[in-house]
Amino acid sequence: xxxxxxxxxxxxxxxxxxxxxxxxxxxxxxxxxxxxxxxxxxxxxxxxxxxxxxxxxxxxxxxxxxxxxxxxxxxxxxxxxxxxxxxxxxxxxxxxxxxxxxxxxxxxxxxxxxxxxxxxxxxxxxxxxxxxxxxxxxxxxxxxxxxxxxxxxxxxxxxxxxxxxxxxxxxxxxxxxxxxxxxxxxxxxxxxxxxxxxxxxxxxxxxxxxxxxxxxxxxxxxxxxxxxxxxxxxxxxxxxxxxxxxxxxxxxxxxxxxxxxxxxxxxxxxxxxxxxxxxxxxxxxxxxxxxxxxxxxxxxxxxxxxxxxxxxxxxxxxxxxxxxxxxxx
Numbered sequence: 001x002x003x004x005x006x007x008x009x010x011x012x013x014x015x016x017x018x019x020x021x022x023x024x025x026x027x028x029x030x031x032x033x034x035x036x037x038x039x040x041x042x043x044x045x046x047x048x049x050x051x052x053x054x055x056x057x058x059x060x061x062x063x064x065x066x067x068x069x070x071x072x073x074x075x076x077x078x079x080x081x082x083x084x085x086x087x088x089x090x091x092x093x094x095x096x097x098x099x100x101x102x103x104x105x106x107x108x109x110x111x112x113x114x115x116x117x118x119x120x121x122x123x124x125x126x127x128x129x130x131x132x133x134x135x136x137x138x139x140x141x142x143x144x145x146x147x148x149x150x151x152x153x154x155x156x157x158x159x160x161x162x163x164x165x166x167x168x169x170x171x172x173x174x175x176x177x178x179x180x181x182x183x184x185x186x187x188x189x190x191x192x193x194x195x196x197x198x199x200x201x202x203x204x205x206x207x208x209x210x211x212x213x214x215x216x217x218x219x220x221x222x223x224x225x226x227x228x229x230x231x232x233x234x235x236x237x238x239x240x241x242x243x244x245x246x247x248x249x250x251x252x253x254x255x256x257x258x259x260x261x262x263x264x265x266x267x268x269x270x271x272x273x274x275x276x277x278x279x280x281x282x283x284x285x286x287x288x289x290x291x292x293x294x295x296x297x298x299x300x301x302x303x304x305x306x307x308x309x310x311x312x313x314x315x316x317x318x319x320x321x322x323x324x325x326x327x328x329x
Contacts, residue, residue, distance in 0.1 A: 002037070002040065002043040002044075002045075004037075004044055004045055004046060004047055005045065005046045005047070006046075006047045006049065007046070007047070007048050007049065008048075008049040008052065009048050009049060009050050009052060009053070010052045011052070011053070012053060012178050012210060012212050015048050015050050015053070015210050016178060016179065016180065016208065016210060018046075018048045019046070019048040019208055019210070021046075021207065021208060022207045022208075023044060023045035023046055024044060024045070024046040024047070024048055024208070025042065025044035025046070025047055025048070026047075026048050026050045026108075026210060027047045027048065027049045027050065027051070028050060028051060028069075028070065028105070028106035028108055028109030029051070029072070029101075029104035029105040029106045029109055030104070030109075031097070031101050031104050031105045031109065031113075032105075032109065032112075032113040032114060033109070036114065039121055039123060040123055041114075041120065041121060041123060041131055050069070050070065050108070050210065051070050051106065052070070053068060053069055053070040053108075053212065054068030054069065054070055054071075054212070054213065055068045055070040055071045055072065055075070055106075056068045056071070057071060057075070057076065057079050057081070057082070059081075060215065060218075062217065062218055063218035064215060064216045064217045064218045064219075065081055065082070065085075065086075065215070065216040066213055066214075066215050066216075067107055067213060067214045067215070067216065068107075068212075068213055069106060069107055069108030069210075069211045069212050069213055069214065070106050070107075070108065071106065071107045072102070072103060072104070072105065072106060072107075073093050073096070073097075073101075073102040073103075073105045073106070073107065073110060073164065074093075074099070074102045074103045076089070076090075076093060076107055077089075077090045077093035077094050077102070078090075084223065085222060085223055086167075086171060086216060086219075086222050086225065087222075087223070087225055087226060087328075088167045088170065088171070088222065088225035088226050088227045088244045088245070088246060089164070089167040089168065089171065089216075089227075091167075091226055091227040092163040092164050092166060092167035092227040092229075092242075092244060093163065093164050093167075095163045095227060095229045095242070096162070096163035096164060097236060098235070098236050107164070107214055108210075108211040108212075108214075110162055110164050110165065111162070111164075111165060111168075111175065111191065111203075111211060111214070112202070112203065112211070113161055113162055114130075114161075114202060115130065115158035115159060115160065115161055115266075116146075116161045116238050117130070117139055117146075117147070117158040117159070118139075118143070119137070119138045119139045119142065120158060126138045126142075129155045129156050129195075129199045129200065130156055130158060130195075130199040130200055131200075133198070133199070133200045137154070137155060137156055137157060137199075139156075139157050139158065139302075140154070140157055140302070141303075143304060144157060144302040144303060144304045144305055145240075145304040145305050146159060146238065146240065146263070146305070147159060147302055147304075147305055148264060148265050148266055149264050149265075149296070149299040149300060149301050149302070149305060149308045149309060150261075150264045150265040150269055150296070150298065150299055150300075151194040151195075151265040151266055151267070151269070152194075152195060152265070152266065152300060153194070153195045153196050153197065153199070155195055155196070155197050155198075155199050156195035156199030156266065157195075157302060158195070158199065158266055159262075159263055159264065159265060159266065160192060160262070160265065160266060160267050160268055161238050162262070162268065163227065163229060163239065163242060163262060165188075165192070165262075165268045166227070166242055166243075166244045166260045166261065166262035166268045167227055167244040167260070168188050168214065168216075168268070169188050169189055169244070169260040169268040169269075169270050170225075170244040170245065170246060170258040170259060170260035170270070171188075171216055171217070171219060171222060171244075171246075171258065172187070172188065172189075172217055172219070172258070173188040173214050173215060173216055173217070174186070174187060174188060174214070174215040174217070175187075175188055175191050175211055175213075175214055175215075176211070176212045176213040176214070176215060177205065177209050177210065177211055177212065178209065178210050178212050179205075179206055179208055179209035179210065180208055180209075181206070183212075185215075186204065188214075189268075189270050190204060191203050191204060191205075192204075192266070192267030192268065193266070193267065194265070194266050194267060195266045199266070219246065219258075220248075221246055221247065221248035221256060222246045222258075224246060224247055224248070224249075224323055224326070224328070225244070225245060225246035225247070225258070225323070225328075226244075226245065226319060226322070226323065226328045227242065227243070227244045227245075228242065228243050228315060228318070228319050229241075229242040229262070230242065230263075230311060230315055238263070239262045239263035240263050240308065240311065241261065241262070241263045241264065241308060241311050241312045241315055242261065242262035242263050242315075243259065243260075243261060243262075243312070243315050243316050243319045244258075244259070244260045244261075244262070245257070245258065245259045245260075245316070245319050245320055245323060246258040246323075247283075247320060247323035247324060249283060249324055252282055252283060253280065253281065253282055253283065254278050254279055254280065254281055254282075254283055254324075255279070255280075256279060257275050257278050257279060257320075258275065259271035259274050259275055259278075259295075259316065261295075261312055261316075263308070264299075264308060264312060271291075271292075271295045271316075273291070273294045273295045273297075274291040274292055274294060274295040274316065275291075277290065277291035277294050278291045278320070283320070283321075283324035285317050285321055288316060288317040288320045288321065289313050289314075289316075289317045291316070292312060292313035292316040292317065293309075293313055295312075296309035296312060296313065
């Protein structure tokens with residue numbers, strides 16, 4: 001591990017004062033960052049501990065929730081308002097990692113976790129443009145079963161690892177950010193980047209910017225929502241495919257819908273095509289499958305992950321079918 005200095009911030013202003021340069025990393029629970037440092041993938045010269053920032057979950061004037069960035073994942077998943085009004089978010093968090101990690105990990109840190117691509121972590125023998133820009137991407141011609149089928153580029157085919165972020169994308173969350181240029185908000189769907197020719201940049205955050213809160217807008221039909229994760233084993237595994245969905249029904253037809261996929265792209269994937277295809281249609285397996293197939297019309301499977309579009313379509317159809325029947329517990 002590369003030597004580093006450490007400082008603890010009591011407020012966002014302290015964190016910005018201590019961490020305003022590119023050599024500094026903000027430390028929440030450390031469940032991803034410390035691993036990256038051990039593997040020498042990340043080499044910050046300075047860590048600024050931000051676990052002293054807000055960890056409250058408060059009602060907003062608009063009927064939503066404001067979640068402090070230092071809130072632990074377990075606390076968010078177990079919060080009554082989240083479980084009852086945004087069940088997809090609670091289920092997404094509980095589908096991720098182990099209970100011990102959820103107890104340590106922070107919401108702000110979850111948004112910034114990095115890909116679990118094997119080649120990204122292999123500092124000794126693999127080329128990775130995300131780790132070292134310009135070296136190449138060994139995943140393209142290597143073992144790429146877990147990799148992206150949407151939005152990838154020749155420079156990078158990695159997927160985003162978070163479960164929570166898939167639900168936050170479907171819920172139209174808003175990220176509150178502070179930095180040297182002042183405070184701003186970022187729509188959640190715009191926070192993470194597709195790789196293009198700069199896969200080393202995961203988000204649109206500027207150097208030194210700090211996530212201070214995540215806002216959930218009011219969404220009445222989010223009470224009829226869920227998260228389903230398809231993975232190789234029942235626990236502590238990253239998604240091959242995941243679906244976060246909320247469904248609003250009226251007289252057997254879909255009045256409104258929200259859908260996001262995990263495990264398919266460099267960022268949580270908002271399924272805008274599928275949503276447009278489903279709105280106004282009768283709730284049927286055929287309609288749901290057709291909508292998913294439209295979403296994956298531009299998919300570019302690799303050698304080992306050609307199963308993903310069909311698996312995503314079947315998973316979405318099953319999830320929406322359950323929501324339409326009210327069968328989600």
